[in-house]
Amino acid sequence: MITSEQQEELRGWFAGRLPEGLFTEVVEVTADREEITVIGRIPEPRPAERASDAERGAALRGRIQEFRERTRESRMEVAREAEHLYRRKVSWGVECGPERALFTHVAAPVMTRLRQPERQVLDTLIAGGVARSRSDALAWCVRLVQRHTDDWLTELRESLEHVQRVRAQGPDAEEVADSPGGDGEA
Known part of the structure; x- marks a missing residue:
């Protein structure tokens, strides 16, 4: 600074x-x-x-x-x-x-260590299709903080939870639960 x-x-x-x-x-x-x-x-x-x-x-x-x-x-x-x-x-x-x-400007890499709650925020943005990677998600967050508070992220999380609930009720719910990485036990 x-x-x-x-x-x-x-x-x-x-x-x-x-x-x-x-x-x-x-x-x-x-x-x-x-x-x-x-x-x-x-x-x-x-x-x-x-x-x-x-x-x-x-x-x-x-x-x-x-x-x-x-x-x-x-x-x-x-x-x-x-x-x-x-x-x-x-x-x-x-x-x-x-x-x-x-005009052309610097995009400088920034190294940071994030704890799990911060990584989950980035992963939510990726899952929601807002960003392609954690790096993109972090840059997006910085731009958002410049303009707003966390209201939009709360709404996005609620939407993703709704999508997950609807998927879990679908006809392939058992196959997903039994597949590797699903909710079923290994």
Whole structure:
């Protein structure tokens, strides 16, 4: 975790180093041990007054892509300097109207030891088809915690319990109980 003073220094360095006019505003500069993410605001396109929502959305996406391609070299130059100075990778993103887009950014592995109750949470997400692996499930959990509490997980568990009860009442219930790994005794 970086200190608020280090965060302010980063924000100040980028505000001073970014080419004039790159962004209309630096919205956010955040950092952790591996990465610095710089998000700036860019001007919205001006579609026709009667443009549909689809046209407006396409215009925003087009503006973001145009910005990304046009500014690549200057952003890479700033990133190289910052990476040398701060020993972290630099990632970029923009806000354009209501859209926020992150360009290539770091996906850093995180090692952790989980006790059985935490592993069961991850395995519930896998069983429910929300994630493919424990790693995916853990990343999903972190994103969910950013937005909500555990209400959704409780509802998912209840749904899975219901599915298990219905399966147990099906015509093949005895075969499942007698099969290896089933509920029957070995």
